[in-house]
Amino acid sequence: MSSSPSGPARWQKLAQSTLAQTRVFELNSIRYRHPVRATERDFVVAQPPDWVNVVALTPDHRIVMVRQFRFGIDAFSLEIPGGVMEAGEDPVAAGLRELREETGFAGTSARLMGSVHPNPAIQSNRCHFVFVEQAQATSATEWDADEEIEVLTRPVAEVLELAHAGGITHGLVLDALLFFERIWRSRAAP
Amino acid sequence: MSSSPSGPARWQKLAQSTLAQTRVFELNSIRYRHPVRATERDFVVAQPPDWVNVVALTPDHRIVMVRQFRFGIDAFSLEIPGGVMEAGEDPVAAGLRELREETGFAGTSARLMGSVHPNPAIQSNRCHFVFVEQAQATSATEWDADEEIEVLTRPVAEVLELAHAGGITHGLVLDALLFFERIWRSRAAP
Numbered sequence: 001m002s003s004s005p006s007g008p009a010r011w012q013k014l015a016q017s018t019l020a021q022t023r024v025f026e027l028n029s030i031r032y033r034h035p036v037r038a039t040e041r042d043f044v045v046a047q048p049p050d051w052v053n054v055v056a057l058t059p060d061h062r063i064v065m066v067r068q069f070r071f072g073i074d075a076f077s078l079e080i081p082g083g084v085m086e087a088g089e090d091p092v093a094a095g096l097r098e099l100r101e102e103t104g105f106a107g108t109s110a111r112l113m114g115s116v117h118p119n120p121a122i123q124s125n126r127c128h129f130v131f132v133e134q135a136q137a138t139s140a141t142e143w144d145a146d147e148e149i150e151v152l153t154r155p156v157a158e159v160l161e162l163a164h165a166g167g168i169t170h171g172l173v174l175d176a177l178l179f180f181e182r183i184w185r186s187r188a189a190p
Numbered sequence: 191m192s193s194s195p196s197g198p199a200r201w202q203k204l205a206q207s208t209l210a211q212t213r214v215f216e217l218n219s220i221r222y223r224h225p226v227r228a229t230e231r232d233f234v235v236a237q238p239p240d241w242v243n244v245v246a247l248t249p250d251h252r253i254v255m256v257r258q259f260r261f262g263i264d265a266f267s268l269e270i271p272g273g274v275m276e277a278g279e280d281p282v283a284a285g286l287r288e289l290r291e292e293t294g295f296a297g298t299s300a301r302l303m304g305s306v307h308p309n310p311a312i313q314s315n316r317c318h319f320v321f322v323e324q325a326q327a328t329s330a331t332e333w334d335a336d337e338e339i340e341v342l343t344r345p346v347a348e349v350l351e352l353a354h355a356g357g358i359t360h361g362l363v364l365d366a367l368l369f370f371e372r373i374w375r376s377r378a379a380p
Contacts, residue, residue, distance in 0.1 A: 008258050008266070008338035020210040020217055022234040024312050027210055027217060032261060034336070041336055043261040044212040046236070068198050070310035071222060071233040076200070077310040114354075116361035119308065120260035120267045122214050127361065146224070146231055148198035164304075164372055171306035171317065175361050178368040182354055 009035050016045075024048060024084075025125075044122060051127040053082035053172055054095040055113070055180045056105055056135035062153035064105050064135055069148070078162070079173045081105075085128075091115070095130030101142040103151045107135035113179040118172060129176040131183065156184060199225050206235075214238055214274075215315075234312060241317040243272035243362055244285040245303070245370045246295055246325035252343035254295050254325055259338070268352070269363045271295075275318075281305070285320030291332040293341045297325035303369040308362060319366040321373065346374060 011032040020027040025048035033040045056064040063080065070077045081102040085094040092110045099105050113129045143149060154162075162168050163177045201222040210217040215238035223230045246254040253270065260267045271292040275284040282300045289295050303319045333339060344352075352358050353367045 007340050010259055010266070011261070013264055019212065022209065022217070022219075024234050027212070029212075030261065039336070044214050045262050069200055070307075071201070071220065072235050072313045073307055073310045074203055074314075075310075076198070077307070079310075114356060115359070116364060117260075117263050117267070117359045118361045120263045120265075120269075120360050123262045124264075126359075146229070150197050164369070166304060169305070169307045169316075170310050171308045171365050172361055174306060174365045174368055178364055178371075179354070181368075 011035065014040065019044065025123075045124055046122060047124045048084070049087070050085045050091075050125050051082060051118070051172070052085050052091050052094040052098060052130060053080055053127060053176045054099045054130045054132055055080055055176050056099050056103075056107055056132040057156070058135050058153055061156050063156055063159045064099070064103055065152050065154055065159070066102055067150040067152065077170055078168055079170045080176060082127075082172070091128035092130050095128070096132065099132060099135070100139060102147075102149055104137050104139045104141045105132075105135045105151075106138045107132035109133040113176070113183065116172070116175050127172050127175070129179050131180060160184070201225065204230065209234065215313075235314055236312060237314045238274070239277070240275045240281070240315050241272060241308070241362070242275050242281050242284040242288060242320060243270055243317060243366045244289045244320045244322055245270055245366050246289050246293075246297055246322040247346070248325050248343055251346050253346055253349045254289070254293055255342050255344055255349070256292055257340040257342065267360055268358055269360045270366060272362070281318035282320050285318070286322065289322060289325070290329060292337075292339055294327050294329045294331045295322075295325045295341075296328045297322035299323040303366070303373070306362070306365050317362050317365070319369050321370060350374070 014031040016028045016030040025046045028045050029042045067078050081099045083098040110132045113131045115126050115128045204221040206218045206220040215236045219232045221232050257268050271289045273288040300322045303321045305316050305318045
């Protein structure tokens with residue numbers, strides 16, 4: 001009915017081999033040994049760089065959003081700006097960079113709201129969530145080749161309602177809004 | 191500064207080839223053509239089955255949690271029960287099955303709270319979130335080979351606090367708690 005008295009074991013990582021190397025992640029097979037049973041087994045792990053997503057709030061309390069065609073789901077998706085961090089890059093700096101490149105917006109008081117593991121079962125990386133205030137359009141966008149992004153802003157209440165009602169389906173964007181919603185509610189509290 | 195007047199284009203899916211076939215997902219290269227520029231490009235997409243996660247609430251307002259060693263991050267992770275849906279399986283039925291297999295708990299009033307795309311950019315599947323009430327331990331667990339799970343229950347307030355404070359790092363589990371938190375707050379409201 002519950003776990004063994006000693007609890008789940010920490011497996012020992014032995015070695016890994018590459019199954020596939022793609023533009024977005026390395027797919028590896030990692031061999032682990034159980035410390036008690038001494039059995040060995042291979043587990044598949046995707047190893048992308050860390051990612052960052054940004055909640056950028058304008059002076060009139062709107063959130064900067066992006067809408068783009070997403071090849072993973074073969075459909076459009078309404079999201080907040082974000083992308084892949086560069087090696088050694090600070091999450092806040094990366095968030096400000098992605099915000100600028102994707103939307104042309106810049107802001108102040110950028111800070112880290114929280115971080116998650118997108119999928120601890122089969123994926124090694126983290127996704128960081130950055131909160132930027134006083135966001136304003138200040139520069140031209142710098143899209144990658146084949147990147148086409150509709151940039152829009154929406155009132156905070158509308159974005160949070162969309163998040164809860166299924167209008168925003170990107171799981172990591174919803175994570176960012178979970179962290180943001182608490183900040184927002186604490187400010188709105190009487 | 192913003193998107194082109196016509197907005198982002200819907201690319202046309204042409205063909206796909208398999209890069210790797212693993213136990214947890216198929217990794218494909220999908221060729222797309224831009225409808226205006228007529229350029230073609232290959233995008234990497236992971237195609238797992240759909241997943242399901244379960245917020246199971248006990249009669250004394252505790253949430254059923256699982257703690258296990260996660261090979262993706264080479265560390266322990268505190269989560270809610272969940273797993274891979276079977277082909278053609280209903281999300282609610284899948285949630286109740288995973289709850290029973292992983293924890294031995296069963297409940298009533300199971301319903302779908304919401305669904306997300308874990309990563310629309312590079313992954314095709316969805317993750318569904320099921321809410322189960324009156325959850326009680328009723329049967330033995332049925333773990334897969336090499337699955338070792340510590341089953342525990344924690345008060346709702348403590349789980350939500352952990353979620354916001356970084357004590358729960360699984361992005362999809364936090365999504366489930368985002369949907370649950372709104373239900374919970376609506377009930378607690380005077």
